[in-house]
Amino acid sequence: MASLGLLAAGVAHEINNPVAFINSNIHFLRNVLPALSQMQDIVLQLAASATDDERLKVAEAAKQWKVENKIDSLSDEIADICSESEEGLNRVTDIITSLRSFSHDADIPDDETVNVNDCIAHALRLVNSELKHRIKIQQHLSDVPLIKGKTGKLNQVLVNLFVNAAQAMEDGDKLTISSFEEKDHTVITVKDTGCGIEKHALQKLFEPFYTTKPTGKGTGLGLYISFSIVEAMGGTISVESEVNVGTTFTLSFPTKLEDKKTAQACGLDTFDSNS
Structure with a gap:
């Protein structure tokens, strides 16, 4: 019972961590959406431009947008956020899988x-x-x-x-x-x-x-x-x-002698949990 109590607290902590930074990442993406919408408008304006003057005006707007929003760093940040969020979701999935294997075997x-x-x-x-x-x-x-x-x-x-x-x-x-x-x-x-x-x-x-x-x-x-x-x-x-x-x-x-299939090992080498 004491172990179960620690287990519940530990699992909650392990799930809360990735959920927290995924929530933070979503908040960041929500904040950059207006800037991305502005760039979409600029692209549409460029496509609709019929004269050199119109295209020059849109090009200046695009340069200004780039200065204000730092497109290179923004793209890198979005890529990092996607990777971090995917890793966090995988961690939650792993924990849920472990929980299911811990308790869901009543009918096995x-x-x-x-x-x-x-x-x-x-x-x-x-x-x-x-x-x-x-x-x-x-x-x-x-x-x-x-x-x-x-x-x-x-x-x-x-x-x-x-x-x-x-x-x-x-x-x-x-x-x-x-x-x-x-x-x-x-x-x-x-x-x-x-x-x-x-x-x-x-x-x-x-x-x-x-x-x-x-x-x-x-x-x-x-x-x-x-x-x-x-x-x-x-x-x-x-x-x-x-x-x-x-x-x-x-x-x-x-050993289950009638079925000598070997189990898939988790790893033969030393594993350090802090790495």
């Missing part, structure tokens, strides 16, 4: 194939506001086989792990996410360089209502629900941690 059968690398990408996009400019993110994703389950459910698990990691880390810490195949299993590891967890707490970490967070910061249900989801998908989740060193969660899922 449990034996649906799941691409774990796509889930990692979607989950990172949803928690981007919690991580960017604070945490260095590295991804080591391999071409791994598809697994059985529900994409939205795995996204929920990953979002919870990423949010937990973000809350455990200080500015400049590192989150490393890996995917690989091991003995007919697809494995995901989420490793942070945060504050770590005491040994006595590790044994209770997946119990309902148990939390290591301060009062009001956690419900103690996130990891319990994550454990239940992973178990329902036929997988396992385990944790290793050392105080002041960091924590690593490992998720392991049996």
Whole structure:
């Protein structure tokens, strides 16, 4: 529940940013429309000119318009605005796509194939506001086989792990996410360089209502629900941690053996979220 609250706030922030500058761009275009209309009138007057004197008069009007409106810079600004607006709309579309993959799977059968690398990408996009400019993110994703389950459910698990990691880390810490195949299993590891967890707490970490967070910061249900989801998908989740060193969660899922198609990886190279 706490993760969902942060997720909602983060998604709102991620959508508001591009919407704000798209709105600003539209305001700019609205302001330059009168100038563009003036140029249209000049072109029409030139086309209707029948004498050299008329054409000379229109040409002078065109020169004056150019001086007042700086056509070269105006064209560049409009081109930049279109590119920025397109990029912003693509960001909103990506976020909406990730949200749909996070929640819209109620009617999807449990034996649906799941691409774990796509889930990692979607989950990172949803928690981007919690991580960017604070945490260095590295991804080591391999071409791994598809697994059985529900994409939205795995996204929920990953979002919870990423949010937990973000809350455990200080500015400049590192989150490393890996995917690989091991003995007919697809494995995901989420490793942070945060504050770590005491040994006595590790044994209770997946119990309902148990939390290591301060009062009001956690419900103690996130990891319990994550454990239940992973178990329902036929997988396992385990944790290793050392105080002041960091924590690593490992998720392991049996490969969908009857369908050995490999998932499309998000990327094999290290990825820095701040780039």
